[in-house]
Amino acid sequence: MTDLLNAVRRYADAHANPLGMAQTPIPGLFLVRATARSELMHAVSRPMVCLVVQGSKQVTMGLQEFAFAAGDSLLITADVPIVSQITRASTAAPYYSLVLELDLAIIAALAVEMKAVLVGDDAPVRVDPTDAEVAEAALRLLRLLERPSSLPVLKDQLLREMHYWLLAGRHGSAIRRLGWPDGHVQRVARAVAVLRADYAQRIPVERLASAAGMSPSSFHQHFRAVTSLSPLQFQKQLRLIEARRLMLMEDMTASHAAFQVGYESVSQFTREYGRLYGAPPVRDIEQARSKARSAA
Template sequence: MDTDLFNAARRYADSHVDANGVAKTPIPGLVILRETMPTPLQYAISKPLVALVLQGTKRVSIGKSTFNFGAGESLLITTDVPTVSQITKASLDQPYYSFVMELDAKVIAGLVMEMGSAPFSAGEPVRIDPTETEVADSALRLMLLLDRPGALSVLKDQLIRELHFWLLSGRHGGAIRALGVNDSHAQRIARAIALLRSNFAKPIRIEDLADAAGMSLSAFHAHFRTITSLSPLQFQKQLRLIEARQAMLASGSTISSAAFAVGYESVSQFTREYARMFGIPPARYIREAKSRMQSTG
């Protein structure tokens, strides 16, 4: 683990972390995560990102695959996929810290054009590897800019670009490159996913998603499942349920208002599908979440 990067991230997170363990930064797509105890299971449909773990350990599952990783290792997610994660080692004396940066497809596309032709492939959407020195060095210099607003506005774009360059040059550059290759399957499906994310609470026609991807219906279904591990309708359902779960916790929405807000017309159907996905009914989730907040508050 890079000690300088750890110290810079720790100082920033300790000063800026919110109640959810997230320290947002003025750099788009960059957050520092900090937790002082192991967490419950956390469900998300993650965007492409890289997460450098600086202290503590975490577990991430996608489908039937589970990955455990800790300080000095990086998590790389190269497509929008449903994940179940849990911080497994964290304490008041030694909190969990990680540097998390969303991958920028536009930056990747520009770099791919400059770097020239090279193999690309979707491959496995989740990977764990030792953090590469050049990536950690770029991350450190981004962190140091946070204390210098004048320099941040001038230099952040080139440092974000540099971090992406080193990721593209690394052992899994081929999978990242697919995000920036014009008209690749990954890029086409990303267009459909963007449409799904912005309209998840509304009925949406599969034909419209296929049109956004520029694919026939059969090709769209096949490539969508290959890349995300879900069908488009399963993807939308998980987006709805995750959004409702967050609303019930963050804003105190009732079960019925959360269900209707994400597009359900039946509260009983919402309750059944919520329990099927998360393992407990929403009423029990709310009770247990409130109990945890009271015990730590």
């Protein structure tokens, strides 16, 4: 873990943007760096694994809270709404983590080769100690970044290896469900893809059920079981999260952002925004910018 921390630190310190995100040339792989405790961050997460190598973080999904620190991995195996907060970070000892979005095609192929079987009904969010093999595979991926000429040759092979060790390790039973083409998680994921693409539009539930290959009543049941929300609630969170990004990052007014993400009423947008973020849009954005200035 010490070698992995040093590799994450080198790349993140050199490439992190003002929000602490360091994108890499490897698809789905990015690093996170923070030098102070963060505000609460709302997101609808994609399936991914997060390896914390320094500091600590807390994630809430519904009524469940997950705290994890250096040496732990957070696994998310469905598109679910989460609230996260970096809880331990400082200038002397920043928070560092490595995040990899899971590749469903790689998982499906490996599950067949490994003759994997489904066991139990795994929760979509879980925290466990990081397996040594996963940490070693992550370290080899990061070392590729220091030799760009090797990326085209070795990137795919090492991504496959990391997915293999995730499947073979303590996270395996939960990850296998992502590789089952006709499983409920995969079917709901197809409907989620429609919601992510057209979140600003009115989407009939029949269209979503059709994308999932289910009847409307069955779709509602399985969608809530996987994501913890109804399709309408899920779409609403996508809209509000994108509206906040537009106001914070692109300096858009609240009314402009509301219409941009599909709201027809600014007052309705303000009410629903306040319920999610705890303050109306203008005050919330002012507070976020003030915290950013203080941290800077």
